[in-house]
Amino acid sequence: MSRIVVRYMHGRGLIFDAEDYLKLRYEHRIVGNLIGIPVSHPRNVNQQGMPAALTSCELKFLLDRQIIQLVDTNGALQRVPSDEEVHTYFLMVERQKSELHMPVIEKRLEAFRKHLPKIIEGKRKKLLKAGVKEEDIHLDAEQLVGEERARIMQDKFDAMVQIPLKYPLSIGELKESSLELSAEESVKYRVFQSLWHRGGFITTGDAFGCDFLLYPGDPMYFHASHMVHVMQGGMCQKLDAKYLIRVCRLSVVVNKLCILAYIDERTNEVHFETLEWQGNVDNKGDNF
Known part of the structure; x- marks a missing residue:
């Protein structure tokens, strides 16, 4: 099976071919993030189009499964054409x-x-x-x-010249690029990997103040059901009441469940704890 070519540019993995992106989305449940302008609605700021940018966790996951080939095309694209x-x-x-x-x-x-x-x-x-x-x-x-x-x-007519999204000419021999994760990214990748094997779709949670968002199906058709916060310190990380209140109330406001994910140093396994905010009418006067 031929691997999908992902271009590593400016520290991000980019996919310019729509068919390759749809294959990752429908067959491998990898969503990425559309960062371009849709061709059909070029002036619509509420919609995004190709190319699609993949996070470091998504890139690492696809590389480990030998689904993609990460290549560096910066040098080939910056040279003077023949x-x-x-x-x-x-x-x-x-x-x-x-x-x-x-x-x-x-x-x-x-x-x-x-x-x-x-x-x-x-x-x-x-x-x-x-x-x-x-x-x-x-x-x-x-x-x-x-x-x-x-x-x-x-007669001469005004015409819009299409700028191809996918590079239309031959680039030549592709130079493979490696991907190195930091210690923090490695922990997030372990969590991402564990979540993916449990089913559903996973996206970055930057817009909701968390690490990952979980979807029961394709985000095109479903709202996120869970917010995942990755605990970098594992079981040794201390959680104060203010932090717990903040993440729980945030999940309530956006109508999602809050999950704390961490790695157990003793077993080297990923564990998940689900938190649910329960309002207590009798203790309204309690101060935290």
């Missing part, structure tokens, strides 16, 4: 312009054919007025359409 590559790109742009030009031509010809009887009658009257005899007038509809097509082909 004359052959420039010519290939020029032909591609001209082909795109021609493809955009043809629908406009067909639309103009359709309008011309719609009024063709009136056009023929107008030309006949003009020739009669110029002194041409009725029997000498021969107007062919197809010939007029052909002349109109030739005239329209010479």
Whole structure:
């Protein structure tokens, strides 16, 4: 099975091919983060499009399972293109312009054919007025359409030149890049790995003040059900009341369950503790 190519640029793994991204999302439950502008809605700030950026945990997970190939293309993309590559790109742009030009031509010809009887009658009257005899007038509809097509082909139209998201030319031999995780990222990766094997979808939780968000299904169709906070200190990490109140109340406000994840140093296993805020009406006056 061929591995999906992920380009490592500026410290992030980026996917520019939509089919590769959908394969990761639907077959491997890896969501990533769309950071581009959607082609269909370029001015919509509420939607994102390709490319997709993968977190360090997602990259490490996919590399360990040999699903992706992490490559560094910075050097190849920054070099000066050869004359052959420039010519290939020029032909591609001209082909795109021609493809955009043809629908406009067909639309103009359709309008011309719609009024063709009136056009023929107008030309006949003009020739009669110029002194041409009725029997000498021969107007062919197809010939007029052909002349109109030739005239329209010479006209210049405004066209939007597409900038390809996926690099259209050959990059050459790909240089594989390695991924090194920090100590903090390694702990988060262990938690991510354990959560993935339990099912569901996982995304980064930066927007909700946590490390991960858990979804029962694709985030396109489901809201997150759990907020996961990774305890870097493991079982030895002390948790004060203010911290527990903060994470619990935050989960209540956004209608999610709060989970504390940590690694047990004795067994080297990942454990999860679920916290649920329970309001106590009788102790409203308690101070923490």
